[in-house]
Amino acid sequence: MNFLVLLAIVLLIIAGHQLLRVIELSRGLKKTKEWKVTETDNNMMGRAMFAFMIVFFAFFFWQVNRWMDRSLPPAASVHGEKIDALWDANIYLITVIFLVTNFFLFWFAYKYRGTDxxxxxxxxxxxKLEMAWTIVPAIALAFIVIFGLKYWNEIMTTADAPDRVVVELYAKQFDWSARYPGKDGKLGETDYRQIDGGNAMGMDTSDAAGFDDLANIKNEIHIPVNREIELLMRSRDVIHSAFLPHFxxxxxxxPGMxxxxxFIANKTSAQMKKxxxxLKMMAGINTQRAKFGKDPVEFDYLLLCNKICGASHYNMQMNVIVDTEADYQAWLAKQKVFKTAVAAK
Amino acid sequence: MATVKNSELEKEHLVHHDHVHDHDDHEESFVQKYVFSQDHKMISRQFLITAVVMAVIAMTMSVIFRMQLAWPGEKFGFINAMLGDKWGKDGILDPNMYLALVTIHGTIMVFFVLTGGLSGTFANLLIPYQVGARDMASGFLNMLSYWFFFVSSVIMTASLFIDDGPASAGWTIYPPLSALPEAIPGSKLGMTLWLVSMTLFVVSSLLGGINYVVTVLNLRTKGMKMTRMPLTVWAFLITAILGVLSFPVLVSCVVLLLCDRSLGTSFYLSDIYIGGRPLDNVGGSPVLFEHLFWFLGHPEVYIVLLPALGITSEVIATSSRKPIFGYRAMIGSMLAIGFLSFIVWGHHMFMTGMNPFLGSVFVFTTLLIAIPSAVKAFNYITTMWKGNIQFTPAMLFSIGLVSSFITGGVTGIILADSTLDINVHDTYFVVAHFHIVMGLSAIFGMFAGVYHWFPKMFLRMMNKKLGYVHFWITLTMAYGVFFPMHFLGLAGVPRRYYTNSNFPMFDNLVDINEIVTICAIIGALGQGVFLFNFFYSIFRGEKAPQNPWNSNTLEWTTPMAHIHGNWPGSLPVVHRWAYDYSKPGKEKDFVVQTVPLEEGEQDGDSH
Incomplete structure (x- = not known):
């Protein structure tokens, strides 16, 4: 088998070489030089440029039509709805710029194709023209900057809501755990030197504030709807990134910070599933899963790792359940308090 | 040497001329001529061929990991053949090797192909030619620059063959992942080799950059005012200044990382528990690394892009048979981009835990860059307006560059906006953005340069029809690869995931990944057309005439032979700018820069 492949390759090379000799010899007979661009070339390439533009734009709209409804569902958080609105405004603007400038580029390539x-x-x-196309983008960008920074400041520097829920996310290769403050409303101090089997999140066992913390929560976390969630994030080993795309x-x-x-989640998981x-997106997912012979699934909010962190980076996620207040309290009551967990060990 | 003026070099040259009758007979050993050459033309070819080899390696890597992404778990004989049983057992890619491949693919493409390959090839070839100099200011440093680049390439390539595999922390090598051998196998010897290789690369880049700056400033021939220089030379000058100012920061960044890795320091490390034990390091911060890295990393984007834009300016003007539109605005834009590129690095770090207020500042400076970039795009398009466009393969690739520069540039407006960045940061939206705006634009510029200046480099012509075939395969497949990635990003797919099928969220994106991979494979095979054309034409292409593209710049006034000192007699004297194409009242549609101005004739765009 290998011999046949080798033989085929050798024969191909010989055939190619002979073909080249023929081309080279016939080239010698012609007076025109192959590399010279002729009017025919210009006509052909000019038209090809225009045709490419049509195909390119058609490809763009085909993709939008086919794949837009596979993008993330509308935001499930208060600030996320603002981001989505800002996103739409910006994306329409750049789509227009993309289409118009590419149009002129390829149209000019076609229209001004060279002749003799x-x-x-x-x-x-x-x-005047140059001034215009400096000032117009500058004004457009001014709006983009103003709105962008307005929302940025609102999102990143909000005052603490009095009824906020503090959740600590703790990342390590390659999973997430979470910790909630206990009745005192305070998370205990941490000390990475005290990490061991029973104290996987590295809590400082001498800090009484941590004794009632609900720690080492794995696989899924629950948060209440319509209340501010303050995520505090730590890492045990390398940089990870807590990415909650739906919110x-x-x-x-x-590490070391x-x-x-x-954010405020404004749709419960149950609402989102309906x-x-x-529903349409999940139907698509389940159709594809059926082809792979996998079971159908329901929608869940996810926490993903979004910073390269090692071999299983692709597999470091955790479910996030947005509950009604009552369900959340019920779930919270079932979580283990840190001190009992240590004592149990 | 650096302060030597052209006139002094010229005297030296003429003295030399008296002693030896004919340069061409001047005895040079094989080693002097082809290996440790100090001639800018030979060094340029050495850079180009090294870059072509590196590009083939990096491209093959991308095909391997794209196959994994489209068909995870499928067995491919190709993957097993390329990676062997250790990394491609049964034809399935190993997850650690996946990360190594994306890391080395990025490193090679960004540094070895688009920095070393692009600047090294064309700054070397064109600066002395186009400013009218005998050679670079220092041929010796120039030779060293190539050989440091070569050794650095060899080390990077060698790291692919070591037991633990090459560096695999992503091309941005953020610690602690890159600092701790327990975190990932690639952070053992592979990362050390990466750091050594990059340090040598920076040495090469600095030796080259200093030379480029000095040559442009000091060795311009008589009459070659700064405002008469072709935009290529302006681009290389600004690129070299950016490199000289920013690459040393990468070295300090890398040296501190080496210290953390080997000497037990804590520049980037703090509060880490790994491999079943707490580490002693306290007080360091990975965010410091990110600042240092991106202080180079962002100017690096323009170090990659500006030479391509310079080449395109030249090719579009020549092939449209029209002056470049807004010559001074083009220079101004490049200067503005160069300056701004130093104060925008934080836009890579909106989500790193950096103070959000600092983020706001970077939003503002980053969006400012869009203005000079827009001016450049509009000027290219207007240069083609009312032109008489000759579609050489170089011109096709230049148009491709303008298209990808726009298409990838507009999504930059989104990513520069910290609010919008929150949800697409580190997703495929970013991968799409930078591959189109930086990767495609720069590689299209590089192809344009190769097709345009091949006659000067190898004294033969490349085949035009194969050039056409290569262009159309490359353009269509490149968009086929990178455009759909935006939609993966919109679906929230993070980058550097070994597979997207491990949990249900991305199961409906299979067809997008397949289209991307199929286009990548066809596009990669299409590069075979280029490789064949390139190597075939070096030996068997048609003999090149003096000035095949009817161009104005000085390199086309040199004889079609590689002679030491470029011009056989005295240096040419420049009388006009480089863009007198289709000037009214002239017999031909081009006027070479050495032709004196007629009485009352205006020079350049100064009217």
Missing amino acids: KTKASYITHNN RAQMNCV VTTFK DPYV
Whole structure:
């Protein structure tokens, strides 16, 4: 078998070489030089440029039509709805710029394809025109900056809501755990030197504030709807990133630092499962899963790792359940208090 | 040497000329001529061929990991053949090797192909030619620059063959992942080799950059005012300044990482528990690394892009048979981009835990860059307006560059906006953005340069029809690869995931990944057309005439032979700018820069 493949390759090379000799010899007979661009070439390439533009734009709209409804569902958080609105405004603007400038580029390539008769116009510059296309983008960008920064400040520097829920996310290779403050409303101090089997999150066992913390919560976390969630993030080993795409929330988890992100989830998991957009998206997912012979699934909010962190980076996620207040309290009551967990060990 | 003026070099040259009758007969050993050459033309070819080899390696890597992403778990004989039983057992890619491949693919493409390959090839070839100099200011440093680049390439390539595999912490090598051998196998010897290789690369880049700056400032021939220089030379000058100012920061960044890895320091490390034990390091911060890295990393984007834009400016003007539109605005834009590129690095770090207020500042400076970028795009398009466009393969790739520069540039407006960045940060939306705006634009510029200046480099012509075939395969497949990635990003797919099928969230994106991979494979095979054309034409292409593209710049006034000192007699004297194409009242549609101005004739765009 290998011999046959080798033989085929050798024969191909010989055939190719012979073909080249023929081309080279016939080239010697012709007077025109192969590399010279002729009017025929210009016509052909000019038209090809225009045709490409049509295909390119058609491809763009085909993709939008086919794949837009597979993008993330509408935001499930208060600030996320603002981000979505800002996103839409910006994306429409850049789509127009993309289409118009590419149109002119390829249209000019077609329209001004060279001929032997015509001569190009000697135009060096035009101050008015250049001024216009400096100022117009500048004004557009001013709006983009103003709105972008307005929302950025609102999202990143909000005052603490009095009834906020503090959740600590703790990242390590390759899973997430969570910790909630106990009745005192305070998270205990941490000390990475005290990490061991029973104290996987590295809590400081001498800090009484941590004794009632609900720690080492794995696989899924629950948060209440319509209350501010303050995420505090730590990492045990390398940089991870807590990415909650459905809530439009993301922040790196950096060893040696505590980072934060605040958001208010405004749709419970149960509501989201019945959302028409989500239902359609999940139907698509389940159709594909059926092809792979996998069981159908329901929608769940996810926390993903979004910073390269090692071999199983792709598999470091956790479910997030948004509950009604009552369900949340019921879930919270079932979680283990840190001190009993240590004692149990 | 650095302060030597062109006139002094010229005297030296003429003296030399008296002694030896004919340069061409001047005895040079094989080693002097082809290996340790100090001639800018040879060094340029050495850079190009090294870059082509590195590009083939990096491209093959991308095909391997794209196959994994489209068909995870499928067995491919190709993967097993490329990676062997250790990393491609049964034809399935190992997850650690996946990360190594994306890391080395990025490193090679960004540094070895688009920095070393692009600047090294074309700054070397064109600066002395286009400013009218005998050679670079220091041929010796120039030679060293190539050989440091070569050794650095060899080390990077060698790291692919070591037991633990090459560096695999992503091309941005953020610690602690890159600092701790327990965190990932690639952070053992592979990362050390990566750091050594990059340090040598920076040495090469600095030796080259200093030379480029000095040559442009000091060795311009008589009459070659700064405002008469072709935009290529302006681009290389600004690129070199950016490199000289920013690359040393990468070295300090890398040296501190080496210290953390080997000497037990804590520049980037704090509060870490790994491999079943707490580490002693306290007080360091990975965010410091990110600042240092991106202080180079962002100017690096423009170090990659500006030479491509310079090449395109030249090719579009020549092929449209029209002056470049807004010559001074083009220079101004490049200067503005160069300056701004130093104060925008934080836009890579909105989500790193950096103070959000600092983020706001970077939003503002980053969006400012869009203005000079827009001016450049509009000027290219207007240069083609009312032109008489000759579709050489170089021109096709230049148009491709303008298209990808716009298409990838507009999504930059989204990503620069910290609010919008929250949800697409580190997703495929970013991968799509930078591959189109930086990767495609720069590689299209590089192809344009190769097709345009091949006659000067190898004294033969490349085949035009194969050039056409290569262009259309490359353009269509490149968009086929990178455009759909936006939609993966919108679906929330993080980058650097070994597979997207491990949990249900991305199961409906299979067809997007398949389209991307199929286009990547066809596009990669299409590069075979280029490789064949390139190597075939070096030996068997048609003999190049003096000035095949009817161009104005000085390199086309040199004889079609590689002679030491470029011009056989005295240096040419420049009388006009480089863009007198289709000037009214002239017999031909181009006027070479050495032709004196007629009485009352205006020079350049100064009217």
